[in-house]
Amino acid sequence: xxxxxxxxxxxxxxxxxxxxxxxxxxxxxxxxxxxxxxxxxxxxxxxxxxxxxxxxxxxxxxxxxxxxxxxxxxxxxxxxxxxxxxxxxxxxxxxxxxxxxxxxxxxxxxxxxxxxxxxxxxxxxxxxxxxxxxxxxxxxxxxxxxxxxxxxxxxxxxxxxxxxxxxxxxxxxxxxxxxxxxxxxxxxxxxxxxxxxxxxxxxxxxxxxxxxxxxxxxxxxxxxxxxxxxxxxxxxxxxxxxxxxxxxxxxxxxxxxxxxxxxxxxxxxxxxxxxxxxxxxxxxxxxxxxxxxxxxxxxxxxxxxxxxxxxxxxxxxxxxxxxxxxxxxxxxxxxxxxxxxxxxxxxxxxxxxxxxxxxxxxxxxxxxxxxxxxxxxxxxxxxxxxxx
Amino acid sequence: xxxxxxxxxxxxxxxxxxxxxxxxxxxxxxxxxxxxxxxxxxxxxxxxxxxxxxxxxxxxxxxxxxxxxxxxxxxxxxxxxxxxxxxxxxxxxxxxxxxxxxxxxxxxxxxxxxxxxxxxxxxxxxxxxxxxxxxxxxxxxxxxxxxxxxxxxxxxxxxxxxxxxxxxxxxxxxxxxxxxxxxxxxxxxxxxxxxxxxxxxxxxxxxxxxxxxxxxxxxxxxxxxxxxxxxxxxxxxxxxxxxxxxxxxxxxxxxxxxxxxxxxxxxxxxxxxxxxxxxxxxxxxxxxxxxxxxxxxxxxxxxxxxxxxxxxxxxxxxxxxxxxxxxxxxxxxxxxxxxxxxxxxxxxxxxxxxxxxxxxxxxxxxxxxxxxxxxxxxxxxxxxxxxx
Numbered sequence: 053x054x055x056x057x058x059x060x061x062x063x064x065x066x067x068x069x070x071x072x073x074x075x076x077x078x079x080x081x082x083x084x085x086x087x088x089x090x091x092x093x094x095x096x097x098x099x100x101x102x103x104x105x106x107x108x109x110x111x112x113x114x115x116x117x118x119x120x121x122x123x124x125x126x127x128x129x130x131x132x133x134x135x136x137x138x139x140x141x142x143x144x145x146x147x148x149x150x151x152x153x154x155x156x157x158x159x160x161x162x163x164x165x166x167x168x169x170x171x172x173x174x175x176x177x178x179x180x181x182x183x184x185x186x187x188x189x190x191x192x193x194x195x196x197x198x199x200x201x202x203x204x205x206x207x208x209x210x211x212x213x214x215x216x217x218x219x220x221x222x223x224x225x226x227x228x229x230x231x232x233x234x235x236x237x238x239x240x241x242x243x244x245x246x247x248x249x250x251x252x253x254x255x256x257x258x259x260x261x262x263x264x265x266x267x268x269x270x271x272x273x274x275x276x277x278x279x280x281x282x283x284x285x286x287x288x289x290x291x292x293x294x295x296x297x298x299x300x301x302x303x304x305x306x307x308x309x310x311x312x313x314x315x316x317x318x319x320x321x322x323x324x325x326x327x328x329x330x331x332x333x334x335x336x337x338x339x340x341x342x343x344x345x346x347x348x349x350x351x352x353x354x355x356x357x358x359x360x361x362x363x364x365x366x367x368x369x370x371x372x373x374x375x376x377x378x379x380x381x382x383x384x385x386x387x388x389x390x391x392x393x394x395x396x397x398x399x400x401x402x403x404x405x406x407x408x409x410x411x412x413x414x415x416x417x418x419x420x421x422x423x424x425x426x427x428x429x430x431x432x433x434x435x436x437x438x439x440x
Numbered sequence: 441x442x443x444x445x446x447x448x449x450x451x452x453x454x455x456x457x458x459x460x461x462x463x464x465x466x467x468x469x470x471x472x473x474x475x476x477x478x479x480x481x482x483x484x485x486x487x488x489x490x491x492x493x494x495x496x497x498x499x500x501x502x503x504x505x506x507x508x509x510x511x512x513x514x515x516x517x518x519x520x521x522x523x524x525x526x527x528x529x530x531x532x533x534x535x536x537x538x539x540x541x542x543x544x545x546x547x548x549x550x551x552x553x554x555x556x557x558x559x560x561x562x563x564x565x566x567x568x569x570x571x572x573x574x575x576x577x578x579x580x581x582x583x584x585x586x587x588x589x590x591x592x593x594x595x596x597x598x599x600x601x602x603x604x605x606x607x608x609x610x611x612x613x614x615x616x617x618x619x620x621x622x623x624x625x626x627x628x629x630x631x632x633x634x635x636x637x638x639x640x641x642x643x644x645x646x647x648x649x650x651x652x653x654x655x656x657x658x659x660x661x662x663x664x665x666x667x668x669x670x671x672x673x674x675x676x677x678x679x680x681x682x683x684x685x686x687x688x689x690x691x692x693x694x695x696x697x698x699x700x701x702x703x704x705x706x707x708x709x710x711x712x713x714x715x716x717x718x719x720x721x722x723x724x725x726x727x728x729x730x731x732x733x734x735x736x737x738x739x740x741x742x743x744x745x746x747x748x749x750x751x752x753x754x755x756x757x758x759x760x761x762x763x764x765x766x767x768x769x770x771x772x773x774x775x776x777x778x779x780x781x782x783x784x785x786x787x788x789x790x791x792x793x794x795x796x797x798x799x800x801x802x803x804x805x806x807x808x809x810x811x812x813x814x815x816x817x818x819x820x821x822x823x824x825x826x827x828x
Binding site for chain 2: 306
């Protein structure tokens with residue numbers, strides 16, 4: 053039996069394995085990126101027309117495309133509904149982008165660290181992953197210029213707002229500078245914004261795609277973090293030169309996105325009740341973030357450094373004494389604590405030890421302190437063993 | 441801007457263009473493969489648990505996987521729920537299979553004709569498409585043996601029950617012979633069965649995958665033809681050696697299939713009400729098939745040959761005087777009739793002129809006669825013009 057060449061790069065996903073191990077109810081999990089179940093909004097289905105049971109358009113439901121385009125324009129992205137493609141969760145945007153751009157050996161440019169599942173599918177298609185380091189308010193501009201000058205990457209993949217895993221939010225200045233550099237070198241932007249609406253200080257900023265003057269772009273978002281991930285409804289908005297290709301790739305991937313989820317999304321996007329739900333969600337997560345920060349101060353102040361996230365779902369810890377955090381996993385799970393090691397968020401995991409990604413949205417606050425206490429003990433123990 | 445090498449093979453889908461042109465209400469369309477809207481069952485959503493809004497497992501909902509495995513075992517496919525992967529419509533199975541097997545130049549084996557969208561995605565990934573001709577009860581066995589002997593295709597893709605487009609149903613003997621040949625040459629089977637339940641004479645037959653003794657296999661089905669296509673819920677069942685790879689590919693494609701559609705499918709699969717719905721659907725389509733056959737006899741008896749389909753959604757006409765049926769499209773559309781030319785169902789369209797695929801499930805019976813009359817006139821006119 054001969055598989056394709058790409059199957060040799062088909063990695064087992066560490067996060068899948070951790071989530072499976074974390075299924076035991078006694079496990080205190082900081083591993084996943086799950087929305088809090090208490091905050092899933094109550095949705096109604098009674099009004100949904102039966103006709104949505106029929107096949108639909110590959111582009112998505114026209115009314116939903118209009119609503120998404122209007123939202124995007126309000127953010128500062130010049131676009132029409134004809135540029136909106138509804139996808140089966142924004143993960144699918146990454147699949148379509150990989151198909152559009154990546155052959156074996158194609159150079160692409162990513163933030164370091166970057167979203168694990170993006171790395172997974174780009175590498176599956178054979179990408180050669182270049183990186184630019186993230187600083188507190190965006191990518192290192194000197195290194196970005198250097199990469200763009202020396203290489204001509206097929207695209208750059210950025211998560212400028214409350215990045216997963218690092219929680220970094222690009223400043224206005226960095227957004228502007230990045231856009232100018234991409235225009236200067238004519239490099240396509242893929243801008244991934246699942247966390248934009250989960251802002252805790254009210255801050256927002258125009259997408260980088262909206263600042264481009266020449267380069268092609270794909271902007272992608274989802275209702276998974278703010279409404280219901282189980283709907284599998286995301287979207288991409290693309291510059292007109294890219295849209296027709298992405299549409300054909302969508303059609304060949306799964307014909308079209310499920311229409312029942314699209315209908316439900318349309319009941320919320322742009323509505324008063326969605327705005328209210330988002331306010332409640334931000335309040336809820338801000339409180340969880342604050343509780344988490346307090347518990348981290350108690351248990352991790354001597355062990356790690358971190359920035360307090362202004363949005364999103366994660367704390368990103370950098371150990372003062374780096375070690376390969378993957379080696380902590382088994383002990384943590386044996387102590388009924390799950391977390392996400394930082395190494396797999398880098399194309400070269402072994403060269404980037406010493407980070408932990410901790411989700412703060414999903415853990416029961418009553419167990420938070422105990423969970424972080426145990427996790428800190430696991431780190432301490434490993435560092436002591438290494439020093440011995 | 442540099443796209444991937446595969447984008448050079450990203451074809452515009454003729455069927456998409458025809459369906460778009462056929463949107464005008466005055467057009468009598470035989471082009472699509474749409475279920476009749478009158479037969480979309482009424483579905484209830486009130487009981488759906490809110491917890492299905494959360495992220496789900498890449499494998500699919502456990503209860504649905506169990507139900508699908510039980511159905512498959514009843515057909516004669518030895519399998520467990522652990523081999524079932526719920527996908528976003530069975531088109532996604534083709535995407536996952538393409539990723540698993542196809543590099544540029546990979547030889548695969550297909551029926552001629554075969555399913556258009558399968559051809560589209562296999563060619564997108566760079567497959568070299570070999571074919572075996574279909575006869576009235578299955579593939580030409582001499583040619584099948586020859587292909588398997590001379591080539592070692594990565595897989596064979598077959599639609600043995602009411603094939604789209606040809607409506608062919610393999611006989612028991614051909615199924616057995618095909619299984620024996622695949623075992624002899626160790627070739628993987630991908631068996632696509634969207635139309636199995638749409639049988640008009642009650643006949644059924646064990647899947648070929650259930651007859652294999654050694655070869656690897658993927659069996660794929662969907663609820664799109666029997667319940668609601670808008671749910672985008674299909675499934676694949678794979679031999680245990682293939683399953684882990686397909687699961688990882690599913691995860692990287694879209695994380696998991698929408699859970700609301702999975703929940704709805706579970707309300708039907710294996711239930712008494714589903715059986716009753718299927719009986720009504722078969723009666724309804726059988727009547728449409730009979731009406732279509734009568735109208736074809738009136739208008740096409742001198743123009744074409746065909747077999748009366750015993751299931752599925754299509755008549756496959758072979759013109760007595762072949763011509764490239766793609767050249768008929770504009771005239772047909774100008775006469776408010778849409779149909780699907782046969783050429784694109786072959787990897788080498790230009791070498792296979794003279795077939796029309798006509799859908800009989802979706803047209804309003806009151807307009808059927810007028811539609812076929814006009815279509816016959818278009819054919820006659822073209823043949824006269826060619827003879828002149």
